[in-house]
Amino acid sequence: MPVPPPVDRAAASRAAVAARRARAEVKRAIADSTRSSLHVLDASLDPTNAAEHSLRVTHFLLSIPHIGTTKMERILATLAISPSKRLGGLGSNQRKRLREYLSEHVPQKPRHRLLVLAGPTAVGKGTVVKYIQDQYPEVLISVSATTRAPRPGEVDGVNYLFVTDEEFDRMIERNELLEYATVHGTHRYGTPRTPIDTALKEGRPVMLEIDIQGARQVRKHMPDARLVFLLPPSWDELVARLEGRGTESAEEQARRLETARTELAAQDEFDDLVVNDQVPDAARKVVALMRVSNQGGQA
Numbered sequence: 001m002p003v004p005p006p007v008d009r010a011a012a013s014r015a016a017v018a019a020r021r022a023r024a025e026v027k028r029a030i031a032d033s034t035r036s037s038l039h040v041l042d043a044s045l046d047p048t049n050a051a052e053h054s055l056r057v058t059h060f061l062l063s064i065p066h067i068g069t070t071k072m073e074r075i076l077a078t079l080a081i082s083p084s085k086r087l088g089g090l091g092s093n094q095r096k097r098l099r100e101y102l103s104e105h106v107p108q109k110p111r112h113r114l115l116v117l118a119g120p121t122a123v124g125k126g127t128v129v130k131y132i133q134d135q136y137p138e139v140l141i142s143v144s145a146t147t148r149a150p151r152p153g154e155v156d157g158v159n160y161l162f163v164t165d166e167e168f169d170r171m172i173e174r175n176e177l178l179e180y181a182t183v184h185g186t187h188r189y190g191t192p193r194t195p196i197d198t199a200l201k202e203g204r205p206v207m208l209e210i211d212i213q214g215a216r217q218v219r220k221h222m223p224d225a226r227l228v229f230l231l232p233p234s235w236d237e238l239v240a241r242l243e244g245r246g247t248e249s250a251e252e253q254a255r256r257l258e259t260a261r262t263e264l265a266a267q268d269e270f271d272d273l274v275v276n277d278q279v280p281d282a283a284r285k286v287v288a289l290m291r292v293s294n295q296g297g298q299a
């Protein structure tokens with residue numbers, strides 16, 4: 001008879017306890033409405049989100065305020081979902097029906113006022129952000145740390161925090177960065193965490209202008225953040241803006257356009273697409289997504 005592999009019972013029981021705790025935490029978060037039920041449902045698609053993925057659909061529904069056993073049973077019957085299902089095991093149609101039900105019937109917690117703006121090189125991110133900074137001063141624009149050298153006219157602490165490689169390493173070690181990435185295969189860029197946490201606690205809208213790798217990390221750590229992708233009116237216009245800016249060599253332009261193709265292909269991952277045709281229009285659309293009133297900006 002084949003010998004079964006040894007079972008590490010202590011480890012298995014520790015894992016079971018950890019999984020139970022994680023599930024309890026998800027349920028408590030929904031009940032306290034610190035996370036919306038839609039976000040938990042969406043997170044459950046990814047098996048690495050073990051707590052959400054393994055949460056029973058019955059426990060999930062019961063965690064939502066004002067849903068008791070009778071209502072829960074009625075919802076499951078209406079949506080044709082078996083009570084034994086776990087969120088991660090829902091079929092795509094069941095998931096769709098449950099999502100629609102939640103959107104229509106369950107009040108969702110308003111999202112963080114944290115907006116991530118990404119988009120291909122030279123689409124006009126910097127220009128739109130500058131416009132927002134001038135016209136909508138209530139929005140905190142995050143100042144990133146970078147290992148690249150300042151360009152003429154750039155001021156340390158205003159455009160970027162210009163740091164050495166060693167300083168950047170230290171920021172990572174001390175967990176001071178919300179996200180970081182190597183961009184265009186050369187320098188590292190990262191978002192300092194503290195100013196963002198402080199502003200969000202004060203109810204201030206916050207905007208990050210970062211690359212797509214960074215946007216993905218923010219989504220993972222702060223699922224309530226709104227991810228916005230800035231699009232050029234056309235590919236030719238993008239090329240014209242990059243050439244017109246004239247800040248990169250032909251070789252660097254080619255490399256950036258290569259990255260731009262990959263980035264444009266990722267636009268479906270974003271919550272909203274905004275075309276940067278006219279800067280004030282694009283800025284207004286972006287700010288509206290943070291539900292910020294216009295204080296003196298052009299409407």
Ligand SMILES: Nc1nc2c(ncn2[C@@H]2O[C@H](COP(=O)(O)OP(=O)(O)O)[C@@H](O)[C@H]2O)c(=O)[nH]1
Binds near residue numbers: 145183189212214
């Ligand atoms: N992940 C990440 N990307 C950043 C951050 N700050 C800037 N970037 C991105 O780095 C890229 C290069 O920025 P920069 O050197 O200023 O050149 P640009 O192409 O003229 O904007 C842009 O795509 C920015 O969105 C950050 O804190 N994190």
Ligand SMILES: Nc1ncnc2c1ncn2[C@@H]1O[C@H](COP(=O)(O)OP(=O)(O)O)[C@@H](O)[C@H]1O
Binds near residue numbers: 124127241278
């Ligand atoms: N809506 C727009 N229409 C025309 N030109 C624009 C527009 N937005 C930005 N630009 C120009 O395009 C170039 C690239 O803009 P920039 O803000 O530096 O892009 P990014 O930060 O995305 O790399 C700049 O020369 C800028 O003046």
